[in-house]
Amino acid sequence: MPNNKNALIRYQALDKCFRNPGRRYFWEELLEACNQALSDFDPTSDGIQRRQLLDDIRFMESEQGWSIPLERNKDGKRVFYRYADLKFSINNQPINETEANQLKSALLVLSRFKGLPQFEWINEIIPRFEQSFNFRPESHDIIGFDHNEYLRGIDRIGDLFNAVLYRKVLSIKYKPFHVPEPFDYQLHPYYLKQYNSRWFLLGYNPEVSKITIIALDRIENVEETGAYYTNDKTLNFQEYFEDIVGVSRMEDAQPIKVELFVAKDQVPYILTKPLHGSQKRVFENEEGLVISLKVIPNFELEQLILSHGEKIQVLSPEIFREKIKIRLTEALFKYRL
Incomplete structure (x- = not known):
């Protein structure tokens, strides 16, 4: 869809005019309808001129727009505009070529998660999009990510993702590199972070009353508990990582x-x-x-x-x-x- 709100308002106004069988819309009436719609949305709007109107019509007729079936009918020396198919509307059209290409790019990114547990829906949805929008599957990869599919703990991403999403308190058996035996503790998961091809889980640890960061490859077992989930609404992870490289941050440390x-x-x-x-x-x-x-x-x-x-x-x-x-x-x- 167009990003510019004013453009979208004009396209909707033109679409309404083109679908109206009871009135003949010449360019003057189309211009008036567009400017009225703009004024209704923003009383301070200066409106548009004839040149912009014709540019809008050309865009709507293009493949980048909606490929509208527009007829130009003569009435003496003047021309009025109307859809050849009065049932047509830009609001009941499938996505256009530009939107389809953007969606295809997004699917390429999503496809990196194919095969991961709990993300099986991606395996199902991508072929549906390819069929519905006539996407041609590429015969070879055209984009690559720094992704280690053999990384230990990667099979837990789906479960941990859902725990964060649905706010489930976790009981985790964890074994850091520097300790001989694993230990158990409770974590209220907030955020998954990838750094240097490793995945980390950040959450609130009630035993120490602070944010704890753990590496997924050091987790030995995870279970959901029925404990009440503590949600820290003040925590902004963009700000949390803003002053560091990686994921390690000492409490109360200043840059x-x-x-x-x-x-x-x-x-x-x-x-x-x-x-x-x-x-x-x-x-x-x-x-x-x-x-x-x-x-x-x-x-x-x-x-x-x-x-x-x-x-x-x-x-x-x-x-x-x-x-x-x-x-x-x-x-x-x-x-x-």
């Missing part, structure tokens, strides 16, 4: 300014794929570029910086610079003969 030096040959990569949304250019010379980030330092930020090897150097703050230096020193020590 700080981190300055990094980027080697000259690495600069194009850092500029086209920023390390963080807060990235800013500070200074540039023949040797490279100094950038700044406003972030809460965490393990994921360390890993991201270290992944660039010698191409990125931490300049400040000193405590964070020293932490990276220690990790690099320990790594170098392991390569000594």
Whole structure:
């Protein structure tokens, strides 16, 4: 459908005129009907002129519009407009070509979930759309995602998705990498997050009265409970992740300014794929570029910086610079003969 509200109002007004068998609509009457509809919606509207009216009619006749069956009938030297089929209406038409292509693109994205438990409906709905809207299935993939289908815990996404959607409190048996035995706790699930090809579940942990983040690949068992679900309506996950890289966030931590030096040959990569949304250019010379980030330092930020090897150097703050230096020193020590 058209995105512009005024355009949609005009198309609806024209559609009504074209379907009216009891009156002949010349361009002057069509223009008056459009401007009246615009004025009814917005009294401050200036209306449109004849040129815009003719452009609207051409759009409605096009494949990008509704391919309306419009007749131009002569009455002396004048022409009036009417549908060849008076039962036709843009409101009972299937989606147009542009909308079909947009929907097809969306289905391509949805298809990445095919085969996952609890998402079997996608396997059923895609062929129906292909048949209903005459989509031609592609003979080969034309888009790929960074998706590890062998990742442990991925089979739980459907159940956890439903738990978040329907606000079900969960009893989870969880085993982090650094503990010998799994332990049980209750979680009120709020959000599923993917980072670095891994999936994480965020929720309220009543035992510690704070948000807890767990990796799906470390979950050993999940069961729904009948406990009352605590919903935090003040929590905005876009803001929650805004100041960090990845998913780890220390409670009550505040973002700080981190300055990094980027080697000259690495600069194009850092500029086209920023390390963080807060990235800013500070200074540039023949040797490279100094950038700044406003972030809460965490393990994921360390890993991201270290992944660039010698191409990125931490300049400040000193405590964070020293932490990276220690990790690099320990790594170098392991390569000594």
